[in-house]
Each structure stands twice: as structure tokens, then as C-alpha cells.
Amino acid sequence: MLEQNQYTEDNIRSLDWKEHIRMRPGMYIGKLGDGSSPDDGIYILLKEVLDNSIDEFVMGSGKTIEVTVKDKTVTVRDYGRGIPLGKVVDVVSKMNTGGKYDSKAFKKSVGLNGVGTKAVNALSTYFRVESVRDNQQKAAEFSGGKITLDEDVIDTTKRKGTKVSFIADETIFKNYKYRNEYIIKMLKNYCYLNTGLTIIYNGEKYHSDNGLKDLLGENINEEDRIYPIIHLKDEDIELAITHSKTQYSEEYYSFVNGQNTTQGGTHLSAFREAIVKTVKEFYGKSFEAADIRKSIVSAISVKVEEPVFESQTKTKLGSTDMGPNLPTVRTFINDFVKTRFDNFLHRNPEVAEALLKKILQAERERKELSGIRKIARERAKKASLHNKKLRDCRVHLTDTKNSRSLESTLFITEGDSASGSITKSRDVNTQAVFSLRGKPLNSYGMSKKIVYENEEFNLLQAALNIEEDMENLRYNNIVIATDADVDGMHIRLLLITFFLQFFPELIKEGHLYILQTPLFRVRNKKETIYCYSEEERRAAINKLTGKPEITRFKGLGEISPDEFKFFIGEDIRLDPIMLDSATSIQKLLEFYMGKNTPDRQEFIINNLKVELDVLEE
Known part of the structure; x- marks a missing residue:
């Protein structure tokens, strides 16, 4: 008779905080x-380090606040009060230790769980913290979360504040590199939300005097606004609103306690509802609500107080109240919009x-579209029962409680061959x-009607679930x-045109x-190396011995x-498709997809890169 596995105290293992964060990083920092x-x-x-400085x-x-990113070393220096010197080690290495439990000091803070810098510490091969207070410094x-140097308190002439430097662990974050565009966008958001704050990033200064009005000003060109940006604010709320002349869909930037809630939440739902109610x-x-909100950019x-988010990365607000013994988020936003917007x-x-x-x-456009939309929906309903275009996955971006939703x-x-390969190996x-079947239609200059008339576009829109708005987008990453x-390349351009239009x-929003x-596979009997460029191919040939x-x-x-x-x-x-905030979408589309053939020809000739395939024998 086979001996059964014994389940005793020996089977139960307690991980310390460092091991737990390193073993389950997704629980703490998302993907x-x-x-x-x-x-x-x-x-x-x-962001976790910056939040403390903010x-x-x-x-x-x-x-x-000074931020520098050089290669893989990140440094954040603020000129705040500095961590109390006797607690410098504990604050970055003991769970549930921090100054934010005293709700008088940090009533409306983002990082309330005392995990932030500990997670950074545990997930870094190098982490250094320095605090300066009262002309004394402790570092x-x-x-990997384990202390390697504990310096004594020394006298110093440095300005007070805290400086944190770290290098993210390459065994956890594979082949990573920081992209300036993303960091700059994050830092600008901090400045919009904290007027009067200056952030210096790699020597470049960022500052905002007009808050969310500046954010909208950067994201929608003046000539594309139907009316000047409306800017309304009070102690616990700030709004900026306009409508676009050219954009079809709704566009929102939402924040709670300085955190960019990219997936919205109770505050965004309340705001969308309040705008409609007030306008009516x-x-x-x-x-119709859709007619009021169509083309809104806000x-x-x-x-x-004490916000509750639907995930550790705080991208969606779950709180229904403004705080203990305070009105609901819905009532608070509704009352503010009703009074001030009206x-x-x-x-x-x-x-x-x-x-x-x-x-x-x-309203006119919607009525014109309603007939064709109905036909398209009926067609899509029939098609989706045996739609061979979409091979779906199990986890979607809307599953906010699933730790893998951001990977969708x-x-x-x-x-067929490319689709088949990806389908089998995904x-x-x-x-x-x-x-896709062949090349998609060039949608430049066409109205929204084409999205319903063209079967592929209609099914793609349905697969993404973005017909009404972005709130129910099903995938975090859309990869051409x-x-x-x-x-x-032509198919890429046509798809990008469709999304831009x-x-x-x-x-x-970076999806x-x-x-x-x-481009190449280089291999011998022992090893295979895949190469994405000519340089990588040459390096692989040098690395692998023989022929x-x-x-x-x-x-x-x-x-x-x-x-x-x-x-x-x-x-x-992946190569992200990024849009320069200063670029007009209309001008961009006109240049690449319009009828200005001589200009485009000249651009292509001036920017043509000839790649020769020189395969060494």
C-alpha cells in the first residue's frame, strides 16, 4: 500500500516580506x-518612490523634486522633511511601517498601505536611501531587500530631504529599458495635479500653473476645441472640460489623490453621469447621454479620504464615499457639477x-447611423456565434480583480499562416x-459609418468592445x-489610420x-539565438563557435x-505607437494618407533606409 503524503506543520512555510514580494511581484506592482x-x-x-516625495x-x-534615470539607475531626491533618522531602515524594510497611518498628516494620500518603497527595495539589486534632517544624515x-550597509549618522551641510536610488532586478524585469516618453508623461501629470511643484528630470524642468487646464491644453490643440477649456475647481475636486471638433469618441483623464486612475472607477462614472444630467x-x-458626451475631452x-482601489496598482477607484462620515462620491461630484458647470x-x-x-x-449623426448600426449589430451577432476572426482569451482588462488583467x-x-502560428503558441x-483577411480598408477621411459597413472594422470594434467608450476595453495591449x-508595413499604416481616425x-493611452x-535565427548544435537586427546577428555569429x-x-x-x-x-x-502631444491627428493623417503625393514622396526619399541582407557564408 502506498504511503499517503503527510500534511503536518512542516508543510507550512511562512515567507518573510522580501521573499513574498520577490515570489509574487504581480500582487504588489501589477505586471x-x-x-x-x-x-x-x-x-x-x-512611481512608488515618487509618491512619497509628492x-x-x-x-x-x-x-x-529631482529625478534622474541614467542607464538603469533611478534616483529621486526631494527637499521635504526627510525620514526621521532613527526610522530610515524600518521605513524601507519593515512592512506596515510608515508615516501615513497618522491620518491627520496624510488624510488624502495615495500610498496608504506602507508597502510602496518596501516593494521597490525587495525588487532591486541595489537600493540606497539617504535622509537629511537638522544637518545630520543617515543612509x-x-x-533584494536585505541590508548590505547601515551607515552611522553623520554631520552634513546638505539640504534636508530624502534621496532614494535603485536598480531594478534584471532577473525579475527581463531586458528592460526606461522610455523617456512614459516617464515624462507621468511627471507632467504630477505637476498638473500639484500646481507650484517643479520636477527636474535629467536636467529638464516641468511645472504647471493651471493644473488640469494645462493637461487638456497639452492634449487637444486649440484649433480642435469647439469652445475654450472650462476649468472648475474646489478644495477636493478639479475639472477641465471641452469638446473636440474632429474626435468621435469620449476621452477622459481621471485621478484620485494624485494617482492616475487609467481604468476610471466610481468618480469617473459619477462625473459622466453628472455632465449629462446638468446639460439636460x-x-x-x-x-441622449451619448450625444452629450460625444467628442468630450475632459x-x-x-x-x-482612505480611498479603496480595485487593485494594488490603484488604476480603478472602488470607494463609494468621499471618506468616513462624508457624502458619497456620486453625490459630491453631482452637486459640484450641477452648481459650477451650470x-x-x-x-x-x-x-x-x-x-x-x-x-x-x-444627434443627427447618430440617427443617420442608427439604421446601419442595427444591421451591423445583427450581422455581428450572427457572426460571433461562429466568428472565426477572433480567437479569444480567458482574462480581460475588465477583470480588474484578476492579477493578470493588465497582461490581456x-x-x-x-x-492564415501567421494567425495559425500565434494561435497555437499563445x-x-x-x-x-x-x-485580418488581406489589407484593411483605408479609412482616412471617412465617417464613422464605415466602421459599421466594413465587416472587419465592425468585428474588430466589437472584439475590443469600444463602440460606446473606452471604459470597457477588453485588452490592455493591442498588438499589430x-x-x-x-x-x-502598409497593413500597419492602415490599421494605425483606423485607430487614429x-x-x-x-x-x-498607450494601448x-x-x-x-x-529577422534571423543563428544556431549550432548546442544553442539557438534569435536576432532582431544586423548587430545582434553579428554578435550571435561571434558567440557561437564553428560555422x-x-x-x-x-x-x-x-x-x-x-x-x-x-x-x-x-x-x-513590443514597439509602442506613441503620439506626440503637439501633433494634430488631422494633419498627421492628411500627410500620410491624404492626396499630397509629392510631399509624401519627398519625405520617403529623404528618410529611406536601405537595408542590405549580407549573410556571411
Whole structure:
């Protein structure tokens, strides 16, 4: 008879805080990633350290924060009060230790759980903290959360404050690199939310005098606004509102206690509802909510006591109340919008008239679309029962309580062979595949009608679930996976045109990527190296002894499913599609997809890169 496994006290193991964070990093910082996505772990580490410096500014200490990122070393220096010297080691290495439990000091802080800097410490190969108070300095260094240097308190002439430096662990964050665009966007948001704060990043200064008005000003060009930005604020709330002349969908920037809640939450739902209610009452008309909010570009920031978020990375607010014994978030936002927005419209009749025209235009367009939308929906309903275009995954971005929701990815592929390879090698939990048939339509200059008339666009919109708004977007990452040849490049451009034309926030919010696939495979009998550039190919040839076999991949269809799993697994390489905030989407589309052929030809000739395939024999 087989002996049964014994279940005794010996089977139960208690992990200390360092081991737990290193074993389950996703619980603390969301997804890991390599830095190609704005919500990758390396940016969360920076944010966790920065939040402490921001809290010092909020408490009235230190108007300047210096941030430097050099290679992989990140340093944050503030001029706040400095950590009490006797607690420097505990604050960064003992769980549930921090100054934010005294709710008088940090009533409306973001990082209330005392985990932030401990997670950074545990996930770094090098972590140093220095605190200066009363002309004295205390410093300590750690590796993987374990203390390696505990310096004595020394006298110093340095200005008071705290300085933290860290290098994220490359065994946890594979092949990572920081992208300036994401860091700058994060730092600008901190400045918009904390007027009077100056952040110096690698020598460049960022500052805002007008808060969310500046944020909207940076994200929607003046000539694209139907009316000037409306800016309303009070002690615990700030709003900025305008409508776009050219954009179809709604666009929101939402924040709670200085945290960018990219997935919205109770405050954003309340704001969207309050705008509709106030507008209906102001004009005395029962407009459709979608007509009022169509093309709105706005920002909301609220301060909530003891906020409850739906995940550790705090991207969606779950709190229903503004704080203990305070009104609900919904009531508070509704009352503020009803009073202040309504007053603004009464005092600014030219804005009220422009808004009314926009709503009536949206109503006309919706009625024109309603017939074709109904037909498209019926067609999509039938198609979805046996829709061969979408091979879905199990976890979606809307599953906020699932720790893998941020990994949800939709690959848009072209051709059966590429779709087949990705489908067979994907992670069915988090990776879905949408197959295109040939080249998509060039949607430049077309109206929203085309999204419903074109079966592929309609099914893609349905797969993403973004017909009404971005709130129910099903995938965090939308990845265009096409061949790197001329046809593949053209398909990429057509898809990017579609998203820019009808759903630009997908790009603005950092959801759209191009999949990098290897150009070469270099191997000998012992090792295989996949190379993404000529330099990597040369390095691989030098590394592998003898005469390695070199294969040039011409297209995705040539890569077998067994090999493909290496390119879409933990070592996936993605190129984010980014939109410069100063760029007008209309001008961009006009240049690349319009009828200005001579200008475009000149651009292509001036920027043409000829790549020669020099394969060494």
C-alpha cells in the first residue's frame, strides 16, 4: 500500500516580506514587462518612490523634486522633511511601517498601505536611501531587500530631504529599458495635479500653473476645441472640460489623490453621469447621454479620504464615499457639477451655444447611423456565434480583480499562416488573436459609418468592445503583428489610420503596439539565438563557435508555432505607437494618407533606409 503524503506543520512555510514580494511581484506592482508599456513594473517602482516625495510637497515641504534615470539607475531626491533618522531602515524594510497611518498628516494620500518603497527595495539589486534632517544624515543600502550597509549618522551641510536610488532586478524585469516618453508623461501629470511643484528630470524642468487646464491644453490643440477649456475647481475636486471638433469618441483623464486612475472607477462614472444630467437640465431637453458626451475631452481629479482601489496598482477607484462620515462620491461630484458647470454655462452663452450645436450635430449623426448600426449589430451577432476572426482569451482588462488583467493582449494578424502560428503558441489565458483577411480598408477621411459597413472594422470594434467608450476595453495591449515587408508595413499604416481616425485614445493611452519578430535565427548544435537586427546577428555569429547555421525569416508565416512561443512569451518585444502631444491627428493623417503625393514622396526619399541582407557564408 502506498504511503499517503503527510500534511503536518512542516508543510507550512511562512515567507518573510522580501521573499513574498520577490515570489509574487504581480500582487504588489501589477505586471512586470520590459518598459515598452506605461503600466510596466519598472515605472510603478519609480512611481512608488515618487509618491512619497509628492506627499511631502502636499504637506507643504519641498517645492522641487529631482529625478534622474541614467542607464538603469533611478534616483529621486526631494527637499521635504526627510525620514526621521532613527526610522530610515524600518521605513524601507519593515512592512506596515510608515508615516501615513497618522491620518491627520496624510488624510488624502495615495500610498496608504506602507508597502510602496518596501516593494521597490525587495525588487532591486541595489537600493540606497539617504535622509537629511537638522544637518545630520543617515543612509542605508540593500540588495533584494536585505541590508548590505547601515551607515552611522553623520554631520552634513546638505539640504534636508530624502534621496532614494535603485536598480531594478534584471532577473525579475527581463531586458528592460526606461522610455523617456512614459516617464515624462507621468511627471507632467504630477505637476498638473500639484500646481507650484517643479520636477527636474535629467536636467529638464516641468511645472504647471493651471493644473488640469494645462493637461487638456497639452492634449487637444486649440484649433480642435469647439469652445475654450472650462476649468472648475474646489478644495477636493478639479475639472477641465471641452469638446473636440474632429474626435468621435469620449476621452477622459481621471485621478484620485494624485494617482492616475487609467481604468476610471466610481468618480469617473459619477462625473459622466453628472455632465449629462446638468446639460439636460440646463437646456431643458431630454438629449441622449451619448450625444452629450460625444467628442468630450475632459479631466477630473478628486481627493478622497482612505480611498479603496480595485487593485494594488490603484488604476480603478472602488470607494463609494468621499471618506468616513462624508457624502458619497456620486453625490459630491453631482452637486459640484450641477452648481459650477451650470453657472458657467449661464455666464458664458457663447459656450452654451457652441455646446448645443455640437449635441444637435451628434444627434443627427447618430440617427443617420442608427439604421446601419442595427444591421451591423445583427450581422455581428450572427457572426460571433461562429466568428472565426477572433480567437479569444480567458482574462480581460475588465477583470480588474484578476492579477493578470493588465497582461490581456489582442494580436491583430494578417494571413492564415501567421494567425495559425500565434494561435497555437499563445497563452490562452491572456492572449487573443484577431485575423485580418488581406489589407484593411483605408479609412482616412471617412465617417464613422464605415466602421459599421466594413465587416472587419465592425468585428474588430466589437472584439475590443469600444463602440460606446473606452471604459470597457477588453485588452490592455493591442498588438499589430504583420510581416516586416512592404505589404506588412502598409497593413500597419492602415490599421494605425483606423485607430487614429476613430479611436485615438487607444494610442494616447498607450494601448497600441507593433510586435517585433526576429529577422534571423543563428544556431549550432548546442544553442539557438534569435536576432532582431544586423548587430545582434553579428554578435550571435561571434558567440557561437564553428560555422553556425543562419536562417533569414522573410515573414511570420515561416516561423513555426514551437518557435513563435519564444517571441510572444515573457521575452516579447513590443514597439509602442506613441503620439506626440503637439501633433494634430488631422494633419498627421492628411500627410500620410491624404492626396499630397509629392510631399509624401519627398519625405520617403529623404528618410529611406536601405537595408542590405549580407549573410556571411
